[in-house]
């Protein structure tokens with residue numbers, strides 16, 4: 001196990017931070033991430049639409065070289081896959097299914113039920129019967145189409161508040177407390193050959209973790225299948241909650257389900273708030289002070305980030321029996337959502353890497 005650490009530091013530095021000529025040369029002789037961790041857990045990445053269409057050549061090479069699992073960053077979300085009532089657009093999702101099959105990658109479909117990125121028509125739907133109709137149709141249609149074609153679904157995404165109570169979403173308001181159990185029940189029926197997961201951010205934190213555990217136990221007590229839990233892992237490189245993460249792995253694993261880190265990224269920019277939310281609706285205004293690396297990331301910050309990734313992977317390896325997948329939220333920090341959230345237009349990447357990947361063939 002120890003022998004892997006220098007590689008982890010090196011590889012994550014290469015993939016997520018800088019890319020010097022020496023590192024490029026070394027990359028051609030070093031094992032890939034998926035090869036290095038092949039006996040431990042799957043190594044995945046989120047893919048954006050251009051990458052799914054194989055229009056981003058450098059990213060395409062990197063994805064095929066490094067990863068054995070993929071998650072669509074956006075294109076299987078409800079607003080894209082069901083843009084009109086009972087009108088579906090499966091084009092990009094079908095492409096991703098074919099891409100994953102051809103490249104022998106496990107596809108985690110993301111997601112079926114989420115309060116965010118709902119189709120525009122849902123903003124006008126107020127009556128409970130219509131919400132229920134949407135809920136049943138969406139899960140049944142989409143999950144059954146991809147049963148046996150995707151490896152897993154994030155069935156419900158981000159249903160909890162920070163204190164562990166249920167988020168006051170349209171689904172909670174119109175369908176009541178049991179809607180999450182019902183979502184898993186419908187998914188189980190529609191996709192009997194697909195793994196079913198609950199996915200959320202900050203569920204390593206004690207109160208939210210307790211809420212997630214109660215939710216999972218409720219699903220299990222109802223006799224409904226849940227195969228795993230995804231801890232998203234949107235953390236800050238200088239403040240990774242290692243003890244909470246370790247405790248969470250133990251507590252979630254004790255429920256008899258897989259534990260995954262599903263959207264891992266370690267931001268290096270200042271946080272406008274005291275909390276560590278990953279709620280996409282939370283936004284803040286910018287200032288030069290809030291964007292300190294506009295002209296490039298100092299080596300010291302980059303090395304601290306690489307060290308934080310190495311520490312995390314040390315922990316992941318300790319619990320490899322319980323962890324089935326680690327997925328990074330994006331192939332390249334230059335294209336990450338973190339450059340536009342919570343403050344728009346910041347640089348959470350090395351200057352020379354903006355909007356492009358290090359090309360392993362270059």
Ligand code: G3I
Pocket residue numbers: 073074116117157232263278279280337
């Ligand atoms: O595709 C449209 C494009 O046509 C349009 O011109 C452009 C103008 O703003 O918007 C494009 O859509 C954007 C989309 O990303 C694709 O780039 C949306 O505005 C933007 O809101 C959306 O952001 C995504 C965000 O979820 C939205 O909820 C991020 O890429 C994506 O990384 C992020 O992912 C979430 C996970 O699903 C759940 N967990 C948190 C995570 C980070 O927020």
